[in-house]
Amino acid sequence: MPAPHRSNDADQNGLVLDDLDRGLIHALHLDGRAPFNRIGAVLGVSTQTVARRYRRLRADAALRVVGLADPHRAGQARWLARLTASPHTAQELANALARRPDTAWVKLASGGTEIVAVVDTPTGAAAGHSLLLHDIPRTTSITSVSAHYLLHTYLGGPTAWRGHTNALDEQQQRQLRPPARVGEPTARQAVTDADEDLLAVLGRDGRASQADLAEATGWSPATVARRLTDLHTGGALFYDVEISSTLFGATTEALLWMAVTPAHLDAVATALAAHEELAFVAATTGPTNLVAHALCADPAALHRYLTHRLGALDAIRTLETAPVLRTLKSAGPLLRA
Known part of the structure; x- marks a missing residue:
């Protein structure tokens, strides 16, 4: 029998997840850095509503998005x-x-x-x-x-527990998956020593701002954006969402x-x-x-x-x-x- 997926699941502190919360969590599994306006458009709510829910989950459910290197690509x-x-x-x-x-x-x-x-x-x-x-x-x-x-x-x-990722339909998932760089084929990427500072910040906060990542690496924001896209679409970087499974009834x-x-x-x-x-x-x-x-x-x-x-x-x-x-x-x- 699968772990349940109910609208009234709650943890021991009484926090209850609704459909919007679970949709947001699923979206973050698909792309941990997806802008709130894109998530809101897919979920049918405003950017401000998504931002408020995200802050609530961080404060009350200890939700955290982390960016992690694929171990094999990182040696x-x-x-x-x-x-x-x-x-x-x-x-x-x-x-x-x-x-x-x-x-x-x-x-x-x-x-x-x-x-x-x-x-x-x-x-x-x-x-x-x-x-x-x-x-x-x-x-x-x-x-x-x-x-x-x-x-x-x-x-x-990169493959999340299905209890976290059964809120969105296939069309919604396609809309939220990050696109590859336009005009360039997706190539397998390897993590290099030059990525160390970038990954250190993403490991603490996968949604760290481009400015924070640029400051940590010494790169320009445009270089940061290109490297993030290359690593993610090339399979060397993935995003995980840390949140208690008890909120999903497990x-x-x-x-x-x-x-x-x-x-x-x-x-x-x-x-x-x-x-x-x-x-x-x-x-x-x-x-x-x-x-x-x-x-x-x-x-x-x-x-x-x-x-x-x-x-x-x-x-x-x-x-x-x-x-x-x-x-x-x-x-x-x-x-x-």
């Missing part, structure tokens, strides 16, 4: 680290990991004693693996560590660690990537070669998903479910208070 390898620690130190360790610039997606799971984090390291550079090779093993109170290389992502990154989330028969791994992962309950699916190294992130309405919905949908796939030999208690870091870096 980065991604690892999924699993750590277990004593209950009285796990929270402190998770906070320390969340503050690091080389981590993303830091979560507390399995009763608060397990930490799961995505770690970015330079491809092929052992010196860049300091977190995995040196820093974590030296930390006290850790009882176990495992690192899983992300070999292929089937769902996640109150129960879990990480699923699966061992799949190698001959069927691609077929199973491709099938899972189409499941509306999942926000992330990736093939990894290790004894469990497939990991997924499930978002469900409640524990009963998660149980139905595990037993009816995953249970029907014979190629899944083992399945470990780790409930997520708290997300300390999402896609973008932590912002200083």
